Amino acid sequence: GAVVSQHPSWVICKSGTSVKIECRSLDFQATTMFWYRQFPKQSLMLMATSNEGSKATYEQGVEKDKFLINHASLTLSTLTVTSAHPEDSSFYICSARGQPSNYGYTFGSGTRLTVV
């Protein structure tokens, strides 16, 4: 079945530094990838939708200059948290939809970001 690999699974960084999270579709071409943020005991909050080769579409309230998304190929999307602050600490999850669109979304295993 479709597999999405997300890396790293956890990262600790100092306040003010940037962190890059990778999301790869291993056995299918992901024309669209999604980035979510999950707060403790809460649901997934969609941050942005990225289509291969074009700019990401950000949800209302998500700072595009802070959360940089790149989807340069059909198998790789990256989320860079720039100038991270403790309030950016969260669980970030990517998901991908292949071509043709499947009925479900394949999720990565998530990245636990802790900013100290």
Place this chain on the structure above:
Amino acid sequence: GEDVEQSLFLSVREGDSSVINCTYTDSSSTYLYWYKQEPGAGLQLLTYIFSNMDMKQDQRLTVLLNKKDKHLSLRIADTQTGDSAIYFCAESPSGGSYIPTFGRGTSLIVHP
């Protein structure tokens, strides 16, 4: 706007059946999903149902859809401790946008 509601917690004894309920508001929902999230992990698609169906069974899982009441349920038969996880209900509308809207998740606790 779209809204998906679930109860937050469910506790069952091992071997019993679990029923997780979900309600949604978007009448144009076409696909309805159940995802499972184990601690520290991403979401795993368990099953899905189309809005023109009212039931789907897959081994220990049974999904019931009441489209009139916009109510979706997931029944897990013979619940095991390995079923302990958070279960998310999600719906996708018909039309051009397929991005699912997720509920807050139901934390299922299975005790011996």
